[in-house]
Each structure stands twice: as C-alpha cells, then as structure tokens.
Amino acid sequence: MGNNDGTFNSGRSRLGVDATGGLVLRGISGTPTLFDRLDTNSTYYTFIDSGAFTMEFANATNMDFNGIQLASNCVVSLASSTFDNLGFGGATNAYLRLEGLASNATFYNVNFPMSRSAGSSVKANVRVEGTDTNLFWKIASGTGALWGENFDDDTNNKIQWNTVPDTGVRYWVGAAAGVWNSTANWSLMSGGPGGEQVPLSTHTVVFDGGSLSSATVNTNVTISSLTIAGFSARSTPAATTLRCQAMSPSLAAILP
Numbered sequence: 001m002g003n004n005d006g007t008f009n010s011g012r013s014r015l016g017v018d019a020t021g022g023l024v025l026r027g028i029s030g031t032p033t034l035f036d037r038l039d040t041n042s043t044y045y046t047f048i049d050s051g052a053f054t055m056e057f058a059n060a061t062n063m064d065f066n067g068i069q070l071a072s073n074c075v076v077s078l079a080s081s082t083f084d085n086l087g088f089g090g091a092t093n094a095y096l097r098l099e100g101l102a103s104n105a106t107f108y109n110v111n112f113p114m115s116r117s118a119g120s121s122v123k124a125n126v127r128v129e130g131t132d133t134n135l136f137w138k139i140a141s142g143t144g145a146l147w148g149e150n151f152d153d154d155t156n157n158k159i160q161w162n163t164v165p166d167t168g169v170r171y172w173v174g175a176a177a178g179v180w181n182s183t184a185n186w187s188l189m190s191g192g193p194g195g196e197q198v199p200l201s202t203h204t205v206v207f208d209g210g211s212l213s214s215a216t217v218n219t220n221v222t223i224s225s226l227t228i229a230g231f232s233a234r235s236t237p238a239a240t241t242l243r244c245q246a247m248s249p250s251l252a253a254i255l256p
Contacts, residue, residue: 001037001045012064013037014046019072022052025060029080033058044087050074055081065090067127071099078107082144086114088121092153095146100130106138106183108166108197112151113144127153140196141166164188168224170199172211172231179218199223207231 001013017023027033035058037045044064052075053068060068064087070076083095095112112125125146128135138160139147149161166188173194174185184194191210199205201222207215209230 001042012043012046015048017049017051017053019050022054022075023049024052024054025056025058025081026054027057029057031057032081035060035063037062053077055079057081059084060095061085063087063095065093067093067095067097069097069099070101070103073102076101076103076105078105078110080109082111082113083125084111084113084144085116086123088116088123092122092124092127094124094127094153096126098126098128098132098135101128101132102134104134104136106140106195106197108140108142110139110142111144112142112146114146123151124153125151126159128155128158132156132158136160138162138195162188164192168202169204169206170196171206171208172213172215174211174213174215177214177216179216180221181219185213185215 001015025033025035035047037043044062046064046066046069048069048071050071050073053070054077056077056079058081060081061084063083067086068083086093086095114123123146125144125148126137126139135158137158140162147161149159152159152161169188171187171190171192172185173187173191174182175194178185181198183196183198186196186198187194187210188196190206190208199221202224204225204227205223206227206229208227211231
C-alpha cells in the first residue's frame, strides 16, 4: 500500500471491501504472505472489510492506528498469522478493530508482537466497538508482547484468550458419545473444556480418566502418538484409517 494524495485520508491509502467481496491472505509455513505498506517512505494504510477476511500463514504490518477493521457480518478466519508494527496516532491504537461485528469463531496461532516502540501510547491487540451481541471470539493460541486478555479493549468480554498453553497434546473430552472430527470433543487438558483444534499429524492424542464418553473415528486420521490410560469407554473406527507413530499401550485397549 503506497502513499495517497495528502488531501485524502491524511495521505494514507485506503482499501475497503464491501459485503459482497473478501480478501484472502494465504501463504505457507515459513513463507508467509505479507500485507504491508509499499516501503519505509510510505504512510500507514487504512483497511476496512465487511465481506470476508482470511489470514492463513500471513503477516499484516504497518497498518494505521485503527488496525485491520472488520465490520458487520464479515466472515473472519485467522490461523498461523501475525500482526505487528502497528501505527500510532489515535486515542486507542489496535491491531484489530471490530465494529459491530457479528462473528463466532475460534482461532489458532494468532500472534501480536510489538516491534515498534510505542512509548506511552494506548495500544490493544483487539478493540471491540459498537454492538457486540452476536460476537464471540476465542483466540486459542499465539504469542507476542500484546497477546492475551490484558491487552484487549473489550468491555463485555467477547474476546476469550486461552490461558492453557498449547503443548501439542489433545485430550478427548466428549460429554456424550461423539465423533473424532468435532472440535467440541477435544481439550488442551484432561477433563477440560472442549472447543480445541481437532488433532493434527503433529499432535499427541490422549484418552484417559477425563475421557468419559465413547469416540467414533469418522474420518481418516494421522497423529504423532496415542496414549491410553484409565479410559473406560470405547473408540470405534467407522471404515476409516487411524495412523500414529507411537501407541501406549496399544489400540487393543480401546478398539472392539
């Protein structure tokens, strides 16, 4: 995003996405897509989206003090992405500004470092403005100097931050017999709240005393390892494949 005419938007470029459009910033691990100003001689930029906004393996940096502005019924997806180098100049400066946003979502590995010196400026990772009745976000994992509850501007606590570190372990916690590929059945801790990411190939899966219900493996699964200890229910494959690099003690303990 380059400079604009000084008579418009204080010289800052402005990009708006209406309700029928969307912006996708999608890179790959180790090579993120970059959303940035053109060069160091350019001003910060303004971005407003009320359609759809996706960031996966992407970095957004050098936005103006309003940050990435998401409004109305914008469909938001964030994963493995970073917000950094926030511009300053407002009473409240925020990486993400949610303006009357109606959105219910859980995001993983969303990072909020603060590489630019901010002095005494008021700064936030997420600021909620306007009606928030239909807003609920859970930011389940991430890092950075501005990550977490202490740095959001959210009067009604619509932005939840996971306080349990993600160590790469997923615990089965389904309250009733359920299926493998439902986030409601997985937690970061034994017997803890569900809603976590379904296990990936890098995750350790645990069925233990906090796993009170049966599990149906309803999709092909590849995981790093499987631990079974104190699990009294059953796990049933439904014409699918379960692959793991290590098992303790063995699948015979949970499969019929």
